[in-house]
Amino acid sequence: MSVSADRAGSLVEVLHEPPFSLKDTLKSGQLFHWEPMPFGGVEGFAGCLGEGEPLWIGQDEAGRVLTLPGREEDARRYFGLDQSPSGIAATFPEGDAVLAEAIRYCPGLRIARQPVWECLATFITSSLKQVAHIRGISMTLRQRYGEPHAFGDRIFHSYPTPASIAEAGEAELRKCALGYRAKSLALAAEAVSSGKVDLGAVEREPDIAAARDALMQLHGVGEKIANCVLLFSCGRFEAFPIDVWMERVLRERYRKRIKGRKLQAWAEHRFGTHAGYAQQYLFHFARKTL
DNA sequence: AGTCAGGCAACGC
DNA sequence: GCGTTGCCTGAC
Numbered sequence: 001m002s003v004s005a006d007r008a009g010s011l012v013e014v015l016h017e018p019p020f021s022l023k024d025t026l027k028s029g030q031l032f033h034w035e036p037m038p039f040g041g042v043e044g045f046a047g048c049l050g051e052g053e054p055l056w057i058g059q060d061e062a063g064r065v066l067t068l069p070g071r072e073e074d075a076r077r078y079f080g081l082d083q084s085p086s087g088i089a090a091t092f093p094e095g096d097a098v099l100a101e102a103i104r105y106c107p108g109l110r111i112a113r114q115p116v117w118e119c120l121a122t123f124i125t126s127s128l129k130q131v132a133h134i135r136g137i138s139m140t141l142r143q144r145y146g147e148p149h150a151f152g153d154r155i156f157h158s159y160p161t162p163a164s165i166a167e168a169g170e171a172e173l174r175k176c177a178l179g180y181r182a183k184s185l186a187l188a189a190e191a192v193s194s195g196k197v198d199l200g201a202v203e204r205e206p207d208i209a210a211a212r213d214a215l216m217q218l219h220g221v222g223e224k225i226a227n228c229v230l231l232f233s234c235g236r237f238e239a240f241p242i243d244v245w246m247e248r249v250l251r252e253r254y255r256k257r258i259k260g261r262k263l264q265a266w267a268e269h270r271f272g273t274h275a276g277y278a279q280q281y282l283f284h285f286a287r288k289t290l
Numbered sequence: 291a292g293t294c295a296g297g298c299a300a301c302g303c
Numbered sequence: 304g305c306g307t308t309g310c311c312t313g314a315c
Contacts, residue, residue, distance in 0.1 A: 029296065127297040133313065179311025222298050243296045302307080
């Protein structure tokens with residue numbers, strides 16, 4: 001497949017309930033490998049969805065979300081375009097002025113659904129790192145151990161499989177600026193590729209506590225990373241990852257002085273079935289204002 | 291040059 | 304249970 005200017009007219013709109021912001025979603029700290037790629041005068045991005053053909057997605061000035069014909073379902077599923085922001089907001093606690101203010105900062109933010117292994121591996125490499133660096137690590141791993149896919153006049157790399165990461169081994173991974181995270185990533189890759197941990201079973205597990213416990217068996221995966229994996233790759237919208245930014249916003253705007261498990265339990269109870277969406281709105285809000 | 295960042299595990303109490 | 308500490312690296 002080639003992406004050339006003469007095909008611009010063939011772009012198709014992906015149905016969705018507004019609002020949706022492609023840029024906010026890509027900047028939100030869920031996804032780290034999407035590369036700017038304008039197409040036919042439309043601002044857009046391209047990247048691999050797991051193992052397959054790279055996907056192009058764009059959003060024009062009118063807010064229309066566009067992709068190439070035949071990829072509508074992939075784009076919809078990956079970027080959560082079938083979710084309903086109004087329906088999600090209806091599950092939030094009534095009269096929460098902080099959350100309402102947070103939503104106004106990024107009403108078009110969506111929770112994407114990325115492949116489980118890719119999500120798990122990326123968040124294992126994210127500890128004590130900033131977005132720019134997480135992105136750098138992801139790109140290095142893709143280029144060294146992933147599969148190249150030609151798309152348009154460029155090459156995109158899929159995320160390396162558990163087997164290829166396991167084969168590389170800890171010493172090689174350290175050369176990718178992973179530091180102490182190399183050990184965790186190598187062990188996780190080994191556990192997944194050998195079948196000791198079954199990510200498909202985690203994804204299908206109806207009991208979220210059981211799914212979280214299974215993920216936390218992995219070295220380098222604590223509650224925060226497990227919750228990120230459940231939220232960003234397993235469609236578990238009730239998962240509520242708490243990092244330093246969430247601690248900050250819950251302390252300063254909700255006057256919560258508790259920490260750890262207690263804060264976790266309070267937030268899950270308060271924000272309910274779509275707590276993860278509340279988390280994303282509050283996270284974005286916290287980073288912009290605190 | 292030192293500090294600090296979007297955590298985790300191991301250890302001490 | 305709860306608090307402390309080491310861990311790699313790059314950006315400031």
